[in-house]
Amino acid sequence: MFHIKCLNPISEFGMKELTEKYRQVEDLGEAQAVLVRSASMHEITVSEKLLAVARAGAGVNNIPLEEFAKKGIVVFNTPGANANGVKELVVAGLMLASRDLVGGMRWISQNRDDENINKTMEKAKKAFAGKEAKGKKLGVIGLGAIGVLVANAGQALGMEVYGCDPFLSVEHALELSRNVSLVDSNEDIFRQCDYISVHVPLLEDTKGMINKDTMEIMKDGVIILNFARDLLVNDEDMEQALSSGKVAKYVTDFPNSKTANMDGVIAFPHLGASTEESEDNCAKMAVKEIMDYLEYGIIKNSVNYPNCDVGFCNSVCRITICHLNIPNMLSQFTAALSECGINIDNLVNKSKGEFAYTVIDTGVIPSDSTLEKIKKIEGVRKVRILNYTN
Numbered sequence: 001m002f003h004i005k006c007l008n009p010i011s012e013f014g015m016k017e018l019t020e021k022y023r024q025v026e027d028l029g030e031a032q033a034v035l036v037r038s039a040s041m042h043e044i045t046v047s048e049k050l051l052a053v054a055r056a057g058a059g060v061n062n063i064p065l066e067e068f069a070k071k072g073i074v075v076f077n078t079p080g081a082n083a084n085g086v087k088e089l090v091v092a093g094l095m096l097a098s099r100d101l102v103g104g105m106r107w108i109s110q111n112r113d114d115e116n117i118n119k120t121m122e123k124a125k126k127a128f129a130g131k132e133a134k135g136k137k138l139g140v141i142g143l144g145a146i147g148v149l150v151a152n153a154g155q156a157l158g159m160e161v162y163g164c165d166p167f168l169s170v171e172h173a174l175e176l177s178r179n180v181s182l183v184d185s186n187e188d189i190f191r192q193c194d195y196i197s198v199h200v201p202l203l204e205d206t207k208g209m210i211n212k213d214t215m216e217i218m219k220d221g222v223i224i225l226n227f228a229r230d231l232l233v234n235d236e237d238m239e240q241a242l243s244s245g246k247v248a249k250y251v252t253d254f255p256n257s258k259t260a261n262m263d264g265v266i267a268f269p270h271l272g273a274s275t276e277e278s279e280d281n282c283a284k285m286a287v288k289e290i291m292d293y294l295e296y297g298i299i300k301n302s303v304n305y306p307n308c309d310v311g312f313c314n315s316v317c318r319i320t321i322c323h324l325n326i327p328n329m330l331s332q333f334t335a336a337l338s339e340c341g342i343n344i345d346n347l348v349n350k351s352k353g354e355f356a357y358t359v360i361d362t363g364v365i366p367s368d369s370t371l372e373k374i375k376k377i378e379g380v381r382k383v384r385i386l387n388y389t390n
């Protein structure tokens with residue numbers, strides 16, 4: 001029986017995939033796996049039992065990836081599963097920044113008792129006139145799952161679209177409309193675009209990427225859309241740019257006590273992925289990742305360990321080892337097994353940065369003492385025996 005702890009409500013559509021081998025628990029200390037959305041895990045103490053965390057979503061800045069990797073806890077996310085939900089909200093944000101729909105709706109509600117509202121509104125409406133997106137320049141920073149969809153949507157709206165991503169994957173390049181112009185640096189986007197939409201992860205080198213210096217080179221009256229993370233934008237600099245008119249509107253899905261009080265901000269309460277479809281997609285993918293890992297040691301979509309799609313096990317036993325990516329590990333594992341006469345049917349080893357993962361299929365289940373020997377090898381973080389005899 002595997003124990004699963006949900007740190008946020010996770011869509012039933014995904015949870016119902018869990019078989020009778022799984023039980024949800026209240027106590028995190030009992031869990032082998034955690035399912036999480038936006039809850040922060042930075043302040044949480046985890047137990048030795050925890051093997052995996054699946055983030056039902058894209059951003060993983062709420063999880064201490066390195067600390068968990070050192071403990072042999074594999075962290076997954078669900079790439080692309082909520083991208084369409086975010087893209088649609090970005091389009092809505094772009095429209096709300098271009099046309100004063102909110103002002104117009106407010107006027108209607110303030111004048112709803114006016115019997116002649118159908119006439120008075122024809123005079124009042126000039127206060128809510130806006131601009132069209134067609135023909136304007138849209139710059140998309142970060143062409144991952146969301147950025148590509150936003151760029152293509154901008155193109156479909158008749159915008160001239162520019163995109164920048166120094167690490168653009170082949171998969172995403174193939175999804176990108178050929179009418180989107182790729183530029184070499186974010187600076188090209190800052191200098192020439194009327195609308196700038198940011199879709200990068202929050203990392204040390206992306207933190208504060210929208211700041212005094214980058215906004216200074218932007219066009220006057222630029223519209224900035226941030227559906228990625230609040231700390232990508234420097235709030236003090238944004239306040240200044242909004243009050244000087246450099247930035248006409250700042251549309252964000254990540255308001256805080258400062259930005260929520262600024263004039264010129266259009267803010268949503270982190271609604272990008274809050275659609276039935278995105279929640280279902282993320283939950284289903286996250287649950288599958290956890291089940292594949294717990295039952296077969298398969299790693300797919302990990303953000304702190306290498307992916308390792310070893311498939312199902314045709315042997316009696318599978319040994320999985322999370323370890324540091326340092327020399328001489330494999331020879332020590334194989335020596336420990338050969339010392340007790342265990343033959344290896346299949347061995348796969350993968351690495352990602354400082355961490356590595358080894359899967360060994362054997363026809364015999366190693367004894368506790370062999371297991372202890374492997375666990376004691378310097379650099380080993382977590383060892384599991386998956387027994388397929390039952």
Ligand SMILES: NC(=O)C1=CN([C@@H]2O[C@H](COP(=O)(O)OP(=O)(O)OC[C@H]3O[C@@H](n4cnc5c(N)ncnc54)[C@H](O)[C@@H]3O)[C@@H](O)[C@H]2O)C=CC1
Pocket residue numbers: 057058059060079080082083086141142143144145146147164165166167168169186199200201202205206227228229253270271272273274
């Ligand atoms: N508002 C919401 O509810 C949601 C927000 N997000 C946020 O959006 C971000 C992006 O999500 P996805 O597109 O799914 O992730 P993704 O991983 O598919 O794409 C991110 C892209 O940013 C690129 N990138 C990294 N550093 C860059 C830089 N300095 N300049 C330009 N490009 C850079 C990467 O190469 C990658 O292609 C997430 O990290 C998360 O913070 C994601 C989902 C929902």
Ligand SMILES: O=C(O)CCC(=O)C(=O)O
Pocket residue numbers: 037038056057058059060082270272273274
């Ligand atoms: O689960 C959510 O609503 C958060 C979505 C998000 O921000 C992400 O996937 O990065």
